[in-house]
Amino acid sequence: MLSDKIITWNEAVDPRAGIENARTLFVETFGTEPTGVWSAPGRVNIIGEHVDYNGGPCLPIALPHRAYIAVSMRNDRRIRLVSPQTREQIDELDLDQIGPRGSEYEVTTWAAYLAGVAWAFERAGYGPLQGFDAALWSCVPRGGGLSSSAALECAMAVALDDLGDFGIAGTVQAPHDEGRKILVDLCRRAENEIAGANTGGLDQTASLRCRAGHALALDCRDMSVAHIPFDLASEDLALLVIDTRAAHSLADGQYGQRRADSEEAARILGVNLLVEAEDVEAATRVLSEVGADSQRLVQRTRHVISEIARTRAFIDVLTxxxxxxxxxxxxxxxxxxSHDSLRDDYEVSCEELDVAVAAARAAGAYGARMTGGGFGGSAIALVRLNEAEKVARTVARAYADRGWESPHFLTAIAGAPAGRDI
Known part of the structure; x- marks a missing residue:
């Protein structure tokens, strides 16, 4: 039998504790009270993986796990940033010396995700900005494929929106959805150009545009959304998230290669995005004739087209x-x-994800799949509420049998979007 110590539950902190942690870190670091504290959630994608940049639909929810950022503006153009992991050495930057990856002023540390948002604001005409001091505290699991970086970016974006009095985002209670679409674009540009991760807009959209108690049906062709009630607990169900603890990074080239494959397949098929290629058999016939890369492009396209169909079907089921x-x-x-397609055709799974999914299914999960960009990160399982711990134990046992580090677990509850806390 596994001891209780084997099962690690990584549940969200109470928002009041998150706010106080960020505020305290700010005061201890900078010696004054912050102007305010803002926060933004991580996300988990129920289904619709690697289709955002192909124009397809996705179905994320915002997690109750949030990144909290305490901020005060300065009277110069300096940025000072601190987190619990970097409190011994504050990151200092100049707003006039921030540039894309590969440029003279590239930012190579975690500060890229925050400073990059300020850079994107100014490039979009919001500014010039004042410098600022910021203290970050987050309970979004890092490296788990749950959009910890997007949570940082979106918390920074709503903070700068408020402090600059731009009025883009509105409030959590009365969000300006069109304005939040603008912030999504700014955060995505920060991640693409400053942090160097060539992601789509799913993560930032979930963090900024989800609603508590709802899943977000996102059409990535025009970024339109529909909010679908999603309260599994009322149905005696739970969405169990399994953080495999396997190394996960979207900036290591694999994600970019999948995106490049999709773009190449779309070019060959004569469409702008693969969402327009709805006939798998017809696409396969065309792609099979392109030469050395044909099998790979067939597999990638087959996943995208079938995943789009699965996501639309899942949305229909919920409605x-x-x-x-x-x-x-x-x-x-x-x-x-969805998982089988991601594993076999898109080839973005890994052994840790596959073992977690297989163990969850064997323990009685109705369905299980990897979530996020892949190559590590997290899996999810749809389970009975009173069987979540049993499923978690089965997965942990499968890891222990292989001598692996035990995964961490959390239950996903549809949380609120980014906004000001105090």
Missing amino acids: QGPLEGERLYVAGALMND
Whole structure:
């Protein structure tokens, strides 16, 4: 039997504690009270993986796990940044000396995710900005594929929006959705150009535009959204997140290669985005004739087209009513098929993810799949609420049998978007 110590639950901190942690770090570091504290959530994608940059639909929820940032403006152009991991050496930058990766003023530390947002604000015409001091404290698991970097960016974005009195985002209670789309673009530009990760806009959209108690049906062709009620606990269900603890990075080239494959397939098929290529068999016939890369491009395209269809079907299931009876089994099957496609056709899974998914299914999960960019990170499992711990123990046992570090677990509850806390 596994001891209780084997199972590590990584649940979100109470928002009041997150606010106080950021505020305290700010005061201890800079010697004054911050003007305010803002926060933004991580996200988990229920289904719709690697289709955002192909124009397809995605279905994320915002997590209750948030990045909290305490901020005060300065009277110069300096930025000073601190986190619990860097409190012994404050990161200092100049707003006039921040540039994209590969340029003279590239930012190579974690500060790129915060300073990059300020850079993007000014490039979009919001400014010039004053410098600022900022203290970050986050409970979004790092490296777990749960958008810890997007949470940093989006917390910084709503803070700069408020402190600059730009009025872009509105409040959590009364969000300006069109303005939040602007902030999504700024945060995505910061991640793409300053941090050097060639991601789509799914993560930032979830962090800025989700609503508590709802899943976000996002159409990545035009970034339009629909909010679908998503309260699994009321249906005696839970979405168990399994943080595999396997190394995870979107800036290591693999993610970019998958995106390049998709773009090449779309070019060959004569479409702008693969969302326009709805016939798998027709696409396969065309791509099979391109030579050495044909098999790879067929596999990538097959995943994208089938994942788009699965995501649309899952959204339909949710809109039809509670996840019960046949709808529950259909939802689980769609999740299972999604993982198998990501593993076999898109080739973004890894052994740790596959073992977690297989163990969760064997323990009675209705469906399980990797989530996020892949190559590590997290898996999710749709389970009965009272069986979440049993499933977690089964996964942990499978890891222990292989001599691996135990995964961490959390239950995903649809949380609120980015905004000001105090």
